[in-house]
Amino acid sequence: MKQPQVNQDICIGCGTCAALAPATFAIDPNTGKATVVNPSGNTEAEIDTAIASCPGGAISWTE
Ligand code: SF4
Numbered sequence: 001m002k003q004p005q006v007n008q009d010i011c012i013g014c015g016t017c018a019a020l021a022p023a024t025f026a027i028d029p030n031t032g033k034a035t036v037v038n039p040s041g042n043t044e045a046e047i048d049t050a051i052a053s054c055p056g057g058a059i060s061w062t063e
Helices: 016-020 042-055
Strands: 001-007 025-028 034-038 061-062
Touching: 001 034, 001 042, 016 025, 016 042, 042 061
Parallel strands: none
Antiparallel strands: 001 061, 025 034
8 A cells, every 4th residue: 555755854834734634744743844643634635635745755655
């Protein structure tokens, strides 16, 4: 099953992914960067929207 992953070296912590797919992504208060809290929390389409909206291209699908 493919799952989203965040490259925290690229993430700037803007929060867009957590706003668009809040059941999948959250900002880690310790790092200020996005993490995947539930890889299937949102639909694939919602996650795709979050991926497309990430300003740094920090989110990708992994198998
Ligand atoms: S949208 Fe991209 S840059 Fe913004 S918090 Fe999410 S992963 Fe980080």
